[in-house]
Amino acid sequence: METNLSQSNSTLSVSKLGCSRYDSMLFSNLNFSVSNGQLIQIEGENGSGKTTLLKTLCGFIEPEEGEVLWQGENIRSVREAYASELNYIGHSNGIKSGLTCIENLKLSTAFTSCLITTDFEQVLKQFGLAGHEDSFSFSLSAGQKRRLALACLSIRKACLWILDEPFTSLDEPGKNAMKKIFHKHLQTGGMILMTSHDLIQWDGITPITIRL
Amino acid sequence: MIITTGFDAFKSILVRDIILGLRNQSDFVNPLIFFIIVITMFPLSIGPEQETLRQLAPAIVWVAAVLASSLSLDGLFRTDFEDGSLEQILLSPHSSMLLISAKILSHWILSGLPLILLVILSGSLLYLPITGVKTLLITLLLGTPVLSLVGAIAGALTMGLRNSGMLQALLTLPLLLPLLIFSVSAVNNALKGLLVSGEFYFLGAILVLALTLAPLAVLSALKIRLG
Numbered sequence: 362m363e364t365n366l367s368q369s370n371s372t373l374s375v376s377k378l379g380c381s382r383y384d385s386m387l388f389s390n391l392n393f394s395v396s397n398g399q400l401i402q403i404e405g406e407n408g409s410g411k412t413t414l415l416k417t418l419c420g421f422i423e424p425e426e427g428e429v430l431w432q433g434e435n436i437r438s439v440r441e442a443y444a445s446e447l448n449y450i451g452h453s454n455g456i457k458s459g460l461t462c463i464e465n466l467k468l469s470t471a472f473t474s475c476l477i478t479t480d481f482e483q484v485l486k487q488f489g490l491a492g493h494e495d496s497f498s499f500s501l502s503a504g505q506k507r508r509l510a511l512a513c514l515s516i517r518k519a520c521l522w523i524l525d526e527p528f529t530s531l532d533e534p535g536k537n538a539m540k541k542i543f544h545k546h547l548q549t550g551g552m553i554l555m556t557s558h559d560l561i562q563w564d565g566i567t568p569i570t571i572r573l
Numbered sequence: 574m575i576i577t578t579g580f581d582a583f584k585s586i587l588v589r590d591i592i593l594g595l596r597n598q599s600d601f602v603n604p605l606i607f608f609i610i611v612i613t614m615f616p617l618s619i620g621p622e623q624e625t626l627r628q629l630a631p632a633i634v635w636v637a638a639v640l641a642s643s644l645s646l647d648g649l650f651r652t653d654f655e656d657g658s659l660e661q662i663l664l665s666p667h668s669s670m671l672l673i674s675a676k677i678l679s680h681w682i683l684s685g686l687p688l689i690l691l692v693i694l695s696g697s698l699l700y701l702p703i704t705g706v707k708t709l710l711i712t713l714l715l716g717t718p719v720l721s722l723v724g725a726i727a728g729a730l731t732m733g734l735r736n737s738g739m740l741q742a743l744l745t746l747p748l749l750l751p752l753l754i755f756s757v758s759a760v761n762n763a764l765k766g767l768l769v770s771g772e773f774y775f776l777g778a779i780l781v782l783a784l785t786l787a788p789l790a791v792l793s794a795l796k797i798r799l800g
Contacts, residue, residue, distance in 0.1 A: 420664075
């Protein structure tokens with residue numbers, strides 16, 4: 362997985378973004394940009410619009426004001442190019458409970474234009490799920506499901522990771538393993554945009570914090 | 574690095590949905606049992622008169638097929654919506670229409686295809702002669718994909734709502750009336766020894782219309798429900 366993710370410089374930028382939910386304005390005039398090797402941590406109280414912001418960045422929600430730009434162009438007009446560089450995990454893990462861990466990983470071919478590896482056993486081992494290859498994912502604990510979701514994400518080649526509370530239900534070793542994976546992703550030119558409730562001890566990464 | 578094509582993506586969604594459907598047997602088998610029960614209720618309630626049953630047979634089979642298919646639609650998008658895989662499908666760099674078509678095709682393979690096989694058996698139950706069964710099978714072959722396609726639109730629109738099953742039936746059943754009319758008239762005409770190509774052309778046209786427009790409508794409905 363030591364491949365360089367992006368040949369050219371990539372940027373996701375947001376200009377004068379404003380979003381509302383059920384007729385109440387959540388945030389407005391939000392400006393920031395992410396480029397290669399940067400981690401952006403979005404903070405805010407419950408209900409401040411963190412998830413709405415991430416969904417807007419993914420294009421699920423149409424912003425009330427402003428726009429989201431990928432390489433300087435609106436994400437709606439460059440959907441395919443944007444989607445092939447984007448990995449997203451929301452509140453729900455996006456894994457099928459009726460499939461085994463390995464089957465869930467294999468399914469990733471549908472969600473990417475480029476798979477980094479097909480050595481799925483190795484990937485599961487890396488995410489602390491060795492021995493669960495053929496377990497159905499409904500039999501996994503909440504933390505293990507989160508690990509599996511992140512494992513599915515890690516094998517899809519994409520420069521930009523948008524993660525909603527990636528550390529939810531992960532234990533301390535799980536969090537540390539994930540931080541290592543984030544570190545590697547940033548070093549190879551990736552970008553990460555994530556929300557989190559908790560204060561995270563980052564070693565060797567300087568996150569840019571945005572408060573909503 | 575392994576490059577994945579649109580075809581790989583289509584195939585993996587298709588295989589995924591068929592595996593899930595076969596593993597979750599109640600979703601797949603229950604509508605078929607419902608279909609058999611509805612069909613057997615008619616000879617039992619109307620009586621064993623050959624002539625009456627033969628006349629009603631195409632209508633009975635078609636109404637039962639439409640109801641059975643609307644029962645099986647509930648889970649088509651709901652589970653994907655709940656576990657977040659729908660977001661992944663819509664964010665895939667591959668065409669969302671292609672992936673949604675794979676889902677609809679898998680629904681047809683699991684609900685429409687077994688129904689057609691059951692009809693071969695149920696024909697004798699309703700005293701339908703072999704020419705009638707043949708025509709009925711062709712109408713079902715042309716018509717059941719339409720049930721899945723139109724049903725998917727309703728499934729997408731009502732995804733995540735309470736009482737979505739009832740709402741789906743109310744939305745789809747009126748749209749399926751032309752299908753019912755042409756299919757039943759085809760079988761009746763075949764029994765009278767008349768030409769049925771006219772009805773087949775209409776059914777074919779309805780199928781082509783549904784194939785081209787339904788995935789588009791489903792995609793828009795899913796985007797509205799997610800936004």
